[in-house]
Amino acid sequence: MSIAISVHNLTKRYGDITAVDNISFEVKQGEIFGFLGPNGAGKTTTIRILTCIIKPDEGKATIMGHDIEKEPLQAKQIMGIVPEMSNAYIDLSAWNNLMLIGELYGVPKKQRAERAKRLLEKFGLYDRRNQLVRDFSKGMKQRLILCMALINEPTILFLDEPTSGLDVESAKIIREMIVELNNTGTTVFLTTHNMEEANKLCHRIAIINHGKIAAIDTPEKLRVKSSGLQSIEASFDYLVNMDDLAKIPCIKQVEKMGDKIKFYTSDTNEALNRIMDYARSHGLKIITLNTLAPSLEEVFLKLTQIKNGV
Ligand SMILES: Nc1ncnc2c1ncn2[C@@H]1O[C@H](COP(=O)(O)OP(=O)(O)OP(=O)(O)O)[C@@H](O)[C@H]1O
Numbered sequence: 088m089s090i091a092i093s094v095h096n097l098t099k100r101y102g103d104i105t106a107v108d109n110i111s112f113e114v115k116q117g118e119i120f121g122f123l124g125p126n127g128a129g130k131t132t133t134i135r136i137l138t139c140i141i142k143p144d145e146g147k148a149t150i151m152g153h154d155i156e157k158e159p160l161q162a163k164q165i166m167g168i169v170p171e172m173s174n175a176y177i178d179l180s181a182w183n184n185l186m187l188i189g190e191l192y193g194v195p196k197k198q199r200a201e202r203a204k205r206l207l208e209k210f211g212l213y214d215r216r217n218q219l220v221r222d223f224s225k226g227m228k229q230r231l232i233l234c235m236a237l238i239n240e241p242t243i244l245f246l247d248e249p250t251s252g253l254d255v256e257s258a259k260i261i262r263e264m265i266v267e268l269n270n271t272g273t274t275v276f277l278t279t280h281n282m283e284e285a286n287k288l289c290h291r292i293a294i295i296n297h298g299k300i301a302a303i304d305t306p307e308k309l310r311v312k313s314s315g316l317q318s319i320e321a322s323f324d325y326l327v328n329m330d331d332l333a334k335i336p337c338i339k340q341v342e343k344m345g346d347k348i349k350f351y352t353s354d355t356n357e358a359l360n361r362i363m364d365y366a367r368s369h370g371l372k373i374i375t376l377n378t379l380a381p382s383l384e385e386v387f388l389k390l391t392q393i394k395n396g397v
């Protein structure tokens with residue numbers, strides 16, 4: 088599989104702040120690559136560098152082999168961008184926004200109109216094409232921005248928190264479109280701080296924190312690799328004393344979650360035996376008992392807390 092995005096030792100500073108701190112990674116062609124991190128982690132700065140909006144202080148990156156500093160025009164031609172802040176002109180209609188951006192990308196007039204019609208229909212906006220964007224809802228605006236990002240039929244699509252602030256239905260439409268585009272060969276670079284979104288959509292995820300990459304892997308492997316985070320979820324037929332449960336050897340932490348109790352451990356096997364011993368010796372019946380790999384959210388919190396020195 089060929090490499091779509093290649094990043095080597097990229098660094099960007101703003102005064103005393105190192106927004107992106109010597110990061111390196113590769114995105115393969117055909118992947119949905121998630122860039123996951125808390126606020127201020129450096130996600131937008133990385134996207135802005137890769138989409139040739141700002142220049143890095145150090146390092147090098149290529150988009151389908153095109154160096155972003157030496158060949159920015161070639162690199163830009165093959166990318167679509169859904170930026171963090173809307174790039175649609177609110178005083179233009181949806182249609183005119185698409186015509187304008189199509190022209191900027193050098194898409195011939197006839198193709199521009201054909202593609203705009205097809206995209207607007209696909210995203211359920213064709214009937215509203217002549218309305219000013221100012222009167223669009225947030226969800227409609229975001230769908231239009233995705234249409235705008237696709238007018239040049241990009242090989243690589245960059246999306247900076249595309250579903251942030253959208254309702255469930257609008258977010259779902261955007262996610263489905265991302266998967267559909269990926270199924271037809273588009274490489275996707277997606278930033279998000281929504282763990283669930285990253286887990287559902289991405290083939291691989293980089294976790295970024297304070298400008299540094301804390302881990303890169305598939306969501307599944309990130310979960311498995313993160314040792315000491317296995318947990319057991321149990322429910323009993325009777326109320327149990329949480330303080331007593333916390334004293335069970337090899338249990339690191341207990342948490343009550345509705346009618347279930349979650350036990351954190353680094354030795355699942357031993358913990359299971361101990362929990363069963365406890366139930367037996369206290370005359371409790373175990374209703375459910377499940378071992379769980381850590382959620383992506385737990386992995387994320389662990390990795391970002393380490394970097395924060397917590
Ligand atoms: N133009 C700028 N001038 C000064 N500092 C900046 C600028 N852009 C970003 N920063 C700083 O760089 C760091 C990374 O910001 P960035 O916008 O890349 O984070 P992010 O991961 O996208 O966060 P969010 O989830 O809030 O969008 C932050 O500390 C931010 O304040």
Ligand SMILES: [Mg+2]
Pocket residue numbers: 130131132171247
């Ligand atoms: Mg951002």
